[in-house]
Amino acid sequence: MSLFQTKAWQSAWWETWGQQKQFRLIREWDGEVSGLYESRYRWKGLLPIRSLQFVGTSHRELRTPRTEYNRFFGDDLSGASLIVAMEQILEGYPWTEVVFSDLLCGSEELSALVTIAATHRWAFRINASDDGYAVTTTGSFKDYLASLGVNSRLRLYNRRKLLESLGEVHLENLWPGNPELFFQTLNRFHRVRWDKNCVAEKSLEFHMKFLSRIEEEEGEPLLSVLQSNGKVVSVLYNVRYCGVVYNIQAGFEENFHKKLSLGSLHLGYAIEEAFRCPVTRRFDFLAGEGKNENYKSRFATESYQFISVMLVKSVLFRALYWMRG
Known part of the structure; x- marks a missing residue:
C-alpha cells in the first residue's frame, strides 16, 4: 500500500x-x-x-x-x-x-x-x-550522514553553516495555510530551470483535491519552503503516509550561491526531520533523475x-x- x-x-x-x-x-x-x-x-x-x-x-x-x-x-x-x-x-x-x-x-x-x-x-x-531511491530513517541521522561520501555529506548537510551565515534560515509548511503560494513558487523555479510550469491549471486542481483528501486517510501534506532572510529559495512537495515521506516534487532558486546546492540542503533538512519523527521509517525519493546528475542515488540507502x-x-x-x- x-x-x-x-x-x-x-x-x-x-x-x-x-x-x-x-x-x-x-x-x-x-x-x-x-x-x-x-x-x-x-x-x-x-x-x-x-x-x-x-x-x-x-x-x-x-x-x-x-x-x-x-x-x-x-x-x-x-x-x-x-x-x-x-x-x-x-x-x-x-x-x-x-x-x-x-x-x-x-x-x-x-x-x-x-x-x-x-x-x-x-x-x-x-x-x-x-x-527509484529511498533512505531508511529508522536509525540515527548522524550514522546516516557518516555513511555518505564526503561530497554528498557536504551538499546535504555540512554547507548549512554557509547558508546560515548568509542570513536567517527558516523552514515552514505551507499546508494548509498557503498552498497557492507554494505551487506558484514551484512553478516559478521550474520555469527558470526547465522553461515550463511544473503544475498547470488542471494538475493544480488535482493536487488540491488530493491534498485535501489525504488527511482523511491520515496522510500529512508537507509543502515545505526553505527561506533565507525571509525569501523563499527552495520548495519540497512531500507527503507523509503510513510511515513513509514521499518526495513528489522539488524546486529551488538557480544561482543563489556558487557553493550551495539549495535543493540538496533542503532535502537534508527534510531527511533529518524524517529521522526525528518516530512514526517515519522511510524517505522515498521516488523514480526519476535530476537534470544534471542522479542526485537521488548519492543520498539513498536503498534502491528499487x-x-x-x-x-x-x-x-x-x-x-x-x-x-x-
Missing part, C-alpha cells in the same frame, strides 16, 4: 482526467490497490484499440503526475491464487492491449503477468524500467526498480507495435 493507491490520489486523478468520453472505469480503487479503466482510441487514427490501464496512468493520451507502486491486489493474495485472480481480471474484459505502468520489479504480480502471458500465448513486452509492461493478444497488433518499436 502506497500513497498512490489511496482513495485521495486515485479519486482526485479520476475526477480530473478520467472524464474523457473514451474512458470507462471498470474497477474502482479501494484505498490499497489501483483502479482499472478502459481507454478507447484509434491507432494511427485508423485501427480501433481498447486499452486496459491503471487509474493514475495514461500510456499514450495524457501527461499527468506520475502514479507509482501500482498493484492489482493486496498482500493477502499470492502464488496460484494470485495468478487465478489476475487471470479473471484479464479475461473478464475485452481488450486489444493492456499497459500496466510502474509495477515494482521483483513483485509477485509482475511474475504472474509473465506466467499468464506465456500460458495464453499473449505477447509480453517491457515498455520501460526506471530506478519500476517496470512498465504491455500485453497484446492480436497477431496483427503485435506485428504493428513491434515494427513501430
Whole structure:
C-alpha cells in the first residue's frame, strides 16, 4: 500500500482526467490497490484499440503526475491464487492491449503477468524500467550522514553553516495555510530551470483535491519552503503516509550561491526531520533523475526498480507495435 493507491490520489486523478468520453472505469480503487479503466482510441487514427490501464496512468493520451507502486491486489493474495485472480481480471474484459505502468520489479504480480502471458500465448513486452531511491530513517541521522561520501555529506548537510551565515534560515509548511503560494513558487523555479510550469491549471486542481483528501486517510501534506532572510529559495512537495515521506516534487532558486546546492540542503533538512519523527521509517525519493546528475542515488540507502509492461493478444497488433518499436 502506497500513497498512490489511496482513495485521495486515485479519486482526485479520476475526477480530473478520467472524464474523457473514451474512458470507462471498470474497477474502482479501494484505498490499497489501483483502479482499472478502459481507454478507447484509434491507432494511427485508423485501427480501433481498447486499452486496459491503471487509474493514475495514461500510456499514450495524457501527461499527468506520475502514479507509482501500482498493484492489482493486496498482500493477502499470492502464488496460484494470485495468478487465478489476475487471470479473471484479464479475461473478464475485452481488450486489444493492456499497459500496466510502474509495477515494482521483483513483485509477485509482475511474475504472474509473465506466467499468464506465456500460458495464453499473449505477447509480453517491457515498455520501460526506471530506478527509484529511498533512505531508511529508522536509525540515527548522524550514522546516516557518516555513511555518505564526503561530497554528498557536504551538499546535504555540512554547507548549512554557509547558508546560515548568509542570513536567517527558516523552514515552514505551507499546508494548509498557503498552498497557492507554494505551487506558484514551484512553478516559478521550474520555469527558470526547465522553461515550463511544473503544475498547470488542471494538475493544480488535482493536487488540491488530493491534498485535501489525504488527511482523511491520515496522510500529512508537507509543502515545505526553505527561506533565507525571509525569501523563499527552495520548495519540497512531500507527503507523509503510513510511515513513509514521499518526495513528489522539488524546486529551488538557480544561482543563489556558487557553493550551495539549495535543493540538496533542503532535502537534508527534510531527511533529518524524517529521522526525528518516530512514526517515519522511510524517505522515498521516488523514480526519476535530476537534470544534471542522479542526485537521488548519492543520498539513498536503498534502491528499487519500476517496470512498465504491455500485453497484446492480436497477431496483427503485435506485428504493428513491434515494427513501430
